[in-house]
Amino acid sequence: MLKLEERRASIQPIKSKLKISILDDEDIKKINEAAISILEEVGVLFPSEKALKIFADVKANVDFDKKIVKISSHLVADYLKKAPRCYTLAGRRPELDAKIGGENGTYFYCSGEAPNVVDLETGERRRSIKSDVENMAKIADYLPIVSLVWPTVSAGDKGETAPIHGVEACFNNTEKHVQTESVMNEISAKYTIEMASVIAGGRDKLRERPIYSLLLCGIAPLSQDKGGIESALAFAEAGLPVGIMSMPTMGLTAPPYPAADLAIGLAEVLSGCVLIQIAYPGTPIFITIQPATVDPRSGDYFYGSSFSQITSAAAVQVAHSNGLPVTSQFSFGGNAYKLNSWQVGMENVCGHLLSVMAGADMSFGPSGMIEAVALLDMARILFDREIFQAIDIITKGIEVNDNTLAFDMIREVGPRGMFLGRKRTAEELPKLWPPSILFEKSRIVGEKYRDAEEVAREVIDWILKNHHPAPLDENVKRELRKIAAAADQDENLKGGIRGR
Amino acid sequence: MDNKELFAKMEQSIINYDKDEAVRLAKMALGKGIEPAEAINEGFVKGIQAVGGLFGREEIFLPELVMGAEAMAAATDILGEAIKKSGRKAKYLAKGIAGTVQGDIHDTGIRLVTTFLVANGFDIIFLGTDIPSSLFVEKAKELKPDLILLSALLTTTMPNQKEVIDSLKGAGIRENVKVLVGGAPISQDWADQIGADGYGENASAAVEVAKKLIGG
Numbered sequence A: 001m002l003k004l005e006e007r008r009a010s011i012q013p014i015k016s017k018l019k020i021s022i023l024d025d026e027d028i029k030k031i032n033e034a035a036i037s038i039l040e041e042v043g044v045l046f047p048s049e050k051a052l053k054i055f056a057d058v059k060a061n062v063d064f065d066k067k068i069v070k071i072s073s074h075l076v077a078d079y080l081k082k083a084p085r086c087y088t089l090a091g092r093r094p095e096l097d098a099k100i101g102g103e104n105g106t107y108f109y110c111s112g113e114a115p116n117v118v119d120l121e122t123g124e125r126r127r128s129i130k131s132d133v134e135n136m137a138k139i140a141d142y143l144p145i146v147s148l149v150w151p152t153v154s155a156g157d158k159g160e161t162a163p164i165h166g167v168e169a170c171f172n173n174t175e176k177h178v179q180t181e182s183v184m185n186e187i188s189a190k191y192t193i194e195m196a197s198v199i200a201g202g203r204d205k206l207r208e209r210p211i212y213s214l215l216l217c218g219i220a221p222l223s224q225d226k227g228g229i230e231s232a233l234a235f236a237e238a239g240l241p242v243g244i245m246s247m248p249t250m251g252l253t254a255p256p257y258p259a260a261d262l263a264i265g266l267a268e269v270l271s272g273c274v275l276i277q278i279a280y281p282g283t284p285i286f287i288t289i290q291p292a293t294v295d296p297r298s299g300d301y302f303y304g305s306s307f308s309q310i311t312s313a314a315a316v317q318v319a320h321s322n323g324l325p326v327t328s329q330f331s332f333g334g335n336a337y338k339l340n341s342w343q344v345g346m347e348n349v350c351g352h353l354l355s356v357m358a359g360a361d362m363s364f365g366p367s368g369m370i371e372a373v374a375l376l377d378m379a380r381i382l383f384d385r386e387i388f389q390a391i392d393i394i395t396k397g398i399e400v401n402d403n404t405l406a407f408d409m410i411r412e413v414g415p416r417g418m419f420l421g422r423k424r425t426a427e428e429l430p431k432l433w434p435p436s437i438l439f440e441k442s443r444i445v446g447e448k449y450r451d452a453e454e455v456a457r458e459v460i461d462w463i464l465k466n467h468h469p470a471p472l473d474e475n476v477k478r479e480l481r482k483i484a485a486a487a488d489q490d491e492n493l494k495g496g497i498r499g500r
Numbered sequence B: 001m002d003n004k005e006l007f008a009k010m011e012q013s014i015i016n017y018d019k020d021e022a023v024r025l026a027k028m029a030l031g032k033g034i035e036p037a038e039a040i041n042e043g044f045v046k047g048i049q050a051v052g053g054l055f056g057r058e059e060i061f062l063p064e065l066v067m068g069a070e071a072m073a074a075a076t077d078i079l080g081e082a083i084k085k086s087g088r089k090a091k092y093l094a095k096g097i098a099g100t101v102q103g104d105i106h107d108t109g110i111r112l113v114t115t116f117l118v119a120n121g122f123d124i125i126f127l128g129t130d131i132p133s134s135l136f137v138e139k140a141k142e143l144k145p146d147l148i149l150l151s152a153l154l155t156t157t158m159p160n161q162k163e164v165i166d167s168l169k170g171a172g173i174r175e176n177v178k179v180l181v182g183g184a185p186i187s188q189d190w191a192d193q194i195g196a197d198g199y200g201e202n203a204s205a206a207v208e209v210a211k212k213l214i215g216g
């Protein structure tokens, strides 16, 4: 059983002793060259006048009519140099800082922004609302395996300003670093950055300790989103870290080959990175390439296919070869999956094991997410937690020394002896039996273990009742309320964000 | 080549996913003075129905279905203009316009819905992504479709489905069309709430609902 006790938030990255390299140096070189050819000869669509001007100012090849930017290898090299390899995604206190690019290993998100949720009481699928965001942030705050928190569902009761309310809900319910992937226009960006600034105690303090960041997704193939790119510029202006993601779908929005997906995905993300570094040199950035496959019979979308996973893990090497931190591996299933389907369990193990062994700086982590990020089942995060615990154990490898070779014990016990009733065994055995929801003893006669799902739901209930994330100061809370209320009144945010 | 042979070739061109051949045959039909509607109904539609059948039996997959639908679209574009003039109708089940609402660029789902409907004998014009409600209304007035298909994948763009419906009302043409909505965050509840005529969970459901709505 998991030990449930009230405690303050903590974070736990996983550092792997096991290392894999999926690509060799020659492969990496070829992929980088292909990406540069794409940037130089095909270009990337930037439907933002602002972005086009930034590129034109440094003499990139900009076609203002077609809104296509072609970027030379020199520009790429010059501006990537300005991006830091190591930086901090700050929590509200230093113990919760994720030190990206350092020696600590892979940090995990609790990510998502699904539009739907499994209702905790009825078990029914329904549209998510703001209180669901609050609840999941609280759960993420409690679980050490989570270092970085997204609004995992949308505040669907808030309409157009749902992303802003989602961020507020997170700030109010976790001390960990908060990141958004749905604040996708400049106006919303400014409201939420103001929230972060109020919490940090001013713009300069926020810049010093960025407790808030953005992940922007390109539109495969080879395009950026107008609102998104302008939001990213606003984050960078405030000194906040920005991630740039590409989601090539093999055979649909990208060629049907993993190698080509890495190349086209890299071209897409580099175009965003270069823009940010031209506009605000030194902005902390990271990239992520998350390919998917589709069911050729229905077009249904699969994050978790083995082809996607190996490609996402290979992107770690590609990113590092460009001096950029990287987030790896979604664990979100496919859009047509059933709740608790077998696939997702298998997928989440393979994917994250690969990303940790590949040395990813971050990974999308345990989320309780399913249906390709369209449905959150909160209790599932405990199943994901099991998976990460297993990955942690496996990737720590085996410690070999005199103590662990235990020759003295072996000599003492001898042939046909028993190691059970020994002091050292008493100390060590519980460590070989880590806390788990999977092996809870059943009280029902004839049933050995209880249903893990039932246990998981009890744990979630416990956390929601008993865990109290360190609250924000009342004044700060009130300020955040005011900012969200102002956003709700902002005419420019009505009508599905007009004028994208 | 007599007309029967020509129709057979048209059918075959779609089954072979041969866009150039389909276009060539469409032009040939016009040259020979064949009724364009007849060319579509007796030739190309049979081809796309055969392709749809193969797809349904999992003998071919989406790439082929898309190639077939594209060959079909290329041929019918050429014949469409002539049909307009002739006044006769092709044997489509119904005509529709489809797109993703403003602010939203997710197009995989709605493209699939379009492709499935086309493969099932509907005439659907795909307007694209990030389509403002004013454009849906304008196209509805211009093309007089039986169906309007609205896709939204984002929580923030769902309200724009309602906005299209309201705009159709405002323009006084709401009663002339059936509005179908869909997308991952969309549900039957939402469809009811915004006064849509139908909701489809996936592309096959979209076909079923569309058929029901047009009474086919």
Ligand code: B12
Binding pocket: A112, A113, A114, A115, A153, A154, A181, A182, A184, A215, A216, A217, A218, A219, A220, A225, A228, A246, A247, A253, A298, A299, A300, A301, A335, A371, A372, A373, A374, B103, B104, B105, B106, B107, B108, B109, B110, B112, B113, B148, B149, B150, B151, B152, B153, B154, B155, B156, B180, B181, B182, B183, B184, B199, B200, B201, B202, B203, B204, B205, B206
């Ligand atoms: C692929 C994808 C993308 C691709 C889109 C590529 C493309 N050309 O379409 C890219 C990478 C570009 C993208 C971008 C973004 N995305 Co996106 N994306 C997805 C994802 C994973 C899958 C969508 C998909 O293709 N599904 C496969 C198809 C086959 O299924 P479908 O779309 O649901 O369609 C089927 C049915 O719904 C139905 N249907 C659909 N439309 C219609 C219409 C009618 C009339 C009918 C009857 C039926 C019907 O039939 C279809 C066929 O079976 C979804 C998650 C999800 N599970 O939906 C997120 C998701 C929709 N995206 C999301 C987000 C946040 C974004 C970004 C803002 C990310 C960012 N930070 O930049 C941008 C937004 C850009 C914009 N302005 O729209 C969120 C939305 C969150 C929310 N609660 O609002 C989701 C839910 C994922 C997530 N939780 O993060 N995305």
